[in-house]
Amino acid sequence: MVEVISIVCFVLAIICDAIMDTIQHHYHISIFRKYNEQYWDASISWLNKYQNRDDRNPRVKIRIFKRYFNKPVQLTDAWHLIKSIKIILILISMVSYTIVFSPILDFLILGVIWDLTFSLFYDKILKLGTE
DSSP, X not given: OHHHHHHHHHHHHHHHHHHHHHHHHOGGXXXXXXXXXXXXXXXXXXXXXXXXXXXXXXBOEEEETXXXXXXXXXXXXXXXXXXXXXXXXXXXXXXXXXXXXXXXXXHHHHHHHHHHHXXXXXXXXXXXXXX
């Protein structure tokens, strides 16, 4: 069961990586274009962390227990949220992974899984059509 959790988390992390690259480089031809551009289009959504979306201004603050803190960037735009999820999934995959064949062979197999899964999602599933 642990191996299944590891592989599922690994594949989900790959999908997160494909989503990050898609919204960074191909938002306007992606399945995400129907969602709020200011949150999903990574080329502009990074400005959400600044007051009035102007990077010359200070960061947006949130109030917690009568004190103000910078709003976590994971909450300001999709790219940072997906990145945080990807990191968590990779860590879960790492701590739950057990060697199946040998460290080198497993490494090569996981590399092929990463490349194939990423390409499938980045090139096909997450895009609406060709450029």
